[in-house]
Amino acid sequence: MDMDKSFWALDLVFNNRLDAAMAAESLAGVLDDLGAIGWHEATPNISNEVAVRVFFPNSVSLSRVRRRAVEAAQVLQREGIFSALPRLNVAAVEKHDWVEECRRGFRGIRVSRRLRVVPPWRTDNRRQHPTVRPMEIIILPGMAFGTGLHETTRLCLRLMEKEIHGGERVADVGAGSGILSIAAIQLGAQSVQAIELDAQAYENFRENLRLNRVSSRIRLFAGGLQAFAEGRIRGRGFDLIVCNILFEKMRPLLPCFRSLVRRATGGTVILSGYLWSEREGVLRELKSAGICKRDQERLGDWGAVVGRLEC
Numbered sequence: 001m002d003m004d005k006s007f008w009a010l011d012l013v014f015n016n017r018l019d020a021a022m023a024a025e026s027l028a029g030v031l032d033d034l035g036a037i038g039w040h041e042a043t044p045n046i047s048n049e050v051a052v053r054v055f056f057p058n059s060v061s062l063s064r065v066r067r068r069a070v071e072a073a074q075v076l077q078r079e080g081i082f083s084a085l086p087r088l089n090v091a092a093v094e095k096h097d098w099v100e101e102c103r104r105g106f107r108g109i110r111v112s113r114r115l116r117v118v119p120p121w122r123t124d125n126r127r128q129h130p131t132v133r134p135m136e137i138i139i140l141p142g143m144a145f146g147t148g149l150h151e152t153t154r155l156c157l158r159l160m161e162k163e164i165h166g167g168e169r170v171a172d173v174g175a176g177s178g179i180l181s182i183a184a185i186q187l188g189a190q191s192v193q194a195i196e197l198d199a200q201a202y203e204n205f206r207e208n209l210r211l212n213r214v215s216s217r218i219r220l221f222a223g224g225l226q227a228f229a230e231g232r233i234r235g236r237g238f239d240l241i242v243c244n245i246l247f248e249k250m251r252p253l254l255p256c257f258r259s260l261v262r263r264a265t266g267g268t269v270i271l272s273g274y275l276w277s278e279r280e281g282v283l284r285e286l287k288s289a290g291i292c293k294r295d296q297e298r299l300g301d302w303g304a305v306v307g308r309l310e311c
């Protein structure tokens, strides 16, 4: 990502804190899909208004984002999630270090029944007790994808909660920030092989491992899945593969999964990154790649599947 690029910001101004907090949960997917690169929530001003500021690169169409944001907010108001519609303001943020501004505003989010994602300045390790409180995954919001705000990430985390029982060897394909790798260890996996193509994610990935004190259990392959699969001489295979990559980009990777799984323990894959409306086509393609659906979940417009490499 070029930090010298120009950006613009959309402010969604709410007249109460609750609506602003709901915005982060409910609008995240829509705004991410439109190309948002980060956001933060401002502290309330004197009239108790709270602005959620969402950053976009200049290449993203302002009028399209405005239109879609209004439509999405109207739906959420009709469903009773927002008590009132937000006011929209647009501001130019020339050569702005939006990463720093987003970091300050990120407060953390409950991503699944047992897991919560928090930034380093909001951790509460004293309360770390898995049976009573959610486990914390510490994520420093940065250049890598994966703060837990996007539905596709949360779907993976929810399905991982069901599939990880303890002692598994996991492969995290397209690791981004490392959120799924860290979650796997928190949930009881023995080790994780992370695989990530984008060099801009590595620093953030390593920092997140360090913050969660899991660096010794997670290894990073700095390259694409195909290169990883080709370079692997003979391995024991993985009990579980998790992959959150847009299905168009995941399609050519499907044959690699077969060579990586450990058949003895079932060859389970968790795949996220397709639209719910396209699930039937996706499941057909998975089936012809030898992956049969065992479970499927939906969150917003997105779907994720647990499959077995057997058919």
Ligand SMILES: C[S@@+](CC[C@H](N)C(=O)[O-])C[C@H]1O[C@@H](n2cnc3c(N)ncnc32)[C@H](O)[C@@H]1O
Pocket: 145, 146, 147, 148, 152, 153, 156, 173, 174, 175, 176, 177, 178, 179, 180, 195, 196, 197, 198, 201, 223, 224, 225, 226, 244, 245, 246, 249, 253
């Ligand atoms: C949607 S992000 C997912 C990040 C994180 N795992 C999560 O669930 O939030 C997809 C990531 O996959 C990486 N990626 C895309 N194609 C890949 C490939 N062929 N091999 C390895 N990583 C890839 C991208 O660079 C990006 O970081």
